[in-house]
Amino acid sequence: xxxxxxxxxxxxxxxxYAMSLNFKFVANTADGTYSDIMSIELVTLINSGNNAFxxxxxxxxxxxxxxxxxxxxxxxxxxxxxxxxxxxxxxSNLGGARLDTSKLDGNSVTNDFAGTIIKSYxxxxxxxxxxxxxxxxxxxxLTNNGLFTTSIESGFCRITYDAASTVTVGFxxxxxxxxxxxxxSKIVVPSxxxxxxxxxxxxxxxxxxxxxxxxxxxxxxARISVFADGLDVTSLATAMVSTDTAVADFKTASNYxxxxxxxxxxxxxxxxxxxxxxxxxxxxxxxxxTAVNITNMYNRIITDxxxxxxxxxxxxxxxxxxxxxxxxxxxxxxxIGRTYAHHGYLFTTIVYSDGAEEYVFGDEIxxxxxxxxxxxxxxxxxxxxxxxxxISNDYDDRWMISxxxxxxxxxxxxxxxxxxxxxxxxxxTEGVPMYIDPPSATSIAFQIVQSELTPVNNPASGAPxxxxxxxxxxxxxxYDG
Numbered sequence: 208x209x210x211x212x213x214x215x216x217x218x219x220x221x222x223x224y225a226m227s228l229n230f231k232f233v234a235n236t237a238d239g240t241y242s243d244i245m246s247i248e249l250v251t252l253i254n255s256g257n258n259a260f261x262x263x264x265x266x267x268x269x270x271x272x273x274x275x276x277x278x279x280x281x282x283x284x285x286x287x288x289x290x291x292x293x294x295x296x297x298x299s300n301l302g303g304a305r306l307d308t309s310k311l312d313g314n315s316v317t318n319d320f321a322g323t324i325i326k327s328y329x330x331x332x333x334x335x336x337x338x339x340x341x342x343x344x345x346x347x348x349l350t351n352n353g354l355f356t357t358s359i360e361s362g363f364c365r366i367t368y369d370a371a372s373t374v375t376v377g378f379x380x381x382x383x384x385x386x387x388x389x390x391x392s393k394i395v396v397p398s399x400x401x402x403x404x405x406x407x408x409x410x411x412x413x414x415x416x417x418x419x420x421x422x423x424x425x426x427x428x429a430r431i432s433v434f435a436d437g438l439d440v441t442s443l444a445t446a447m448v449s450t451d452t453a454v455a456d457f458k459t460a461s462n463y464x465x466x467x468x469x470x471x472x473x474x475x476x477x478x479x480x481x482x483x484x485x486x487x488x489x490x491x492x493x494x495x496x497t498a499v500n501i502t503n504m505y506n507r508i509i510t511d512x513x514x515x516x517x518x519x520x521x522x523x524x525x526x527x528x529x530x531x532x533x534x535x536x537x538x539x540x541x542x543i544g545r546t547y548a549h550h551g552y553l554f555t556t557i558v559y560s561d562g563a564e565e566y567v568f569g570d571e572i573x574x575x576x577x578x579x580x581x582x583x584x585x586x587x588x589x590x591x592x593x594x595x596x597x598i599s600n601d602y603d604d605r606w607m608i609s610x611x612x613x614x615x616x617x618x619x620x621x622x623x624x625x626x627x628x629x630x631x632x633x634x635x636t637e638g639v640p641m642y643i644d645p646p647s648a649t650s651i652a653f654q655i656v657q658s659e660l661t662p663v664n665n666p667a668s669g670a671p672x673x674x675x676x677x678x679x680x681x682x683x684x685x686y687d688g
Contacts (some may be wrong), residue, residue: 238288243281259526262396282497289336292327294385296320296364298392307368307396311433312446312509315484318392319363320346322382341382349377349389368394398434402479402489405430406563409455409471413498417630425630426471426494426563428458431479441467446482451475454494458568468566503558506625508608510551511535538581539644541610542593548582550590550609553639555625567627569604578622580643582612595610610643617643646686655680 245268265280342362364380406429409609415425433444435540449456471494479489518530542548555567569586584590590598600607621638657678661667667674
């Protein structure tokens with residue numbers, strides 16, 4: 208019953224909720240209004256004194272015609288089928304906008320549009336019955352003027368662009384009897400593409416003999432960068448080639464970073480071509496027998512990168528903007544409990560007597576340590592020094608260090624070292640500076656559940672004393688900082 212009349216329960220008046228009826232329409236019932244679909248009669252209602260104060264009373268309905276009890280004694284319902292209302296084309300790139308990477312790697316650019324049928328009704332927000340995915344039956348371009356072609360691929364509408372400039376194209380997709388509205392798909396084509404190199408002359412490294420080594424060379428290495436309208440798009444230029452692979456070629460290590468490094472192999476000149484059929488070349492790169500010495504080797508452990516000065520949210524070419532990043536090293540947390548150790552990665556740079564700089568990857572680095580405060584992990588390895596707190600180093604070609612379990616504060620300079628090694632020769636060795644600064648324990652708290660215990664089999668453990676022989680306890684260690 209409702210709470211009406213709660214102040215005087217013996218004479219309660221108001222609405223009483225007696226029952227709830229659930230029903231559904233038979234499948235394939237036609238759309239329309241159905242009147243007189245049900246009626247309910249209350250035969251009798253007897254109170255505790257066996258008096259029938261209601262008898263043969265027809266129920267009155269509040270339904271879609273009137274939400275109040277209006278004297279209508281039969282119910283009415285309207286049936287709506289959940290029909291297909293429209294076709295929505297969908298693409299994972301919002302708006303279907305794409306960069307024409309064919310100008311960077313030679314491969315044609317495509318957009319695959321799926322079809323989603325929108326239903327005429329939904330019961331609630333995000334109701335899965337209000338839409339369904341569907342295969343696209345056909346797609347038709349609208350006056351494409353040779354800018355693109357359409358095809359059906361595995362139920363998708365595939366748009367292949369042939370445009371030579373930035374365009375927005377329109378097309379329709381069809382599924383069954385449904386046709387989408389006009390779909391706009393934009394292809395952005397870079398107008399100015401250039402290739403730069405960090406070092407135009409790759410000299411021979413003094414005293415390094417690689418004549419008996421396979422796949423290793425005694426010349427310097429340069430970093431190749433590709434820019435499109437001022438934006439660094441090197442990661443998208445995946446098909447760069449050398450015009451003379453006997454003179455210089457890209458490093459072959461299977462790593463996304465090494466792919467952009469160009470190493471000298473023998474004296475001569477070569478250029479970098481964007482891809483086999485591209486008209487975009489770098490300037491000439493010379494491989495020289497002139498010897499250069501190593502003047503410095505810089506080893507740095509980096510644990511974090513953050514913006515010192517963030518760039519603006521928008522940029523208009525050919526304008527400029529400035530941004531600064533902060534490279535950080537934080538090595539304060541040893542592995543303990545459920546907390547992983549702080550860890551970072553080794554970045555090594557070689558500086559030559561001709562002023563050139565070269566980044567050295569992990570496959571040419573050997574490491575050593577006399578410090579017990581750090582753990583070295585090679586590229587592709589795993590730091591498993593503490594069970595349950597393993598740290599994988601599978602993501603790139605760098606050595607990783609992590610704080611050891613029982614580490615104490617130490618300013619490391621030369622007790623941890625890295626050696627650049629090529630052609631079975633140790634070329635240069637330098638220390639790896641870092642500061643290990645784990646917190647120090649300041650106090651300890653011991654809490655035990657039972658304040659009194661007795662040895663096992665001691666009479667005090669039995670009746671009537673029942674003193675426990677064991678107890679749970681907790682130890683909490685407090686650290687500074």
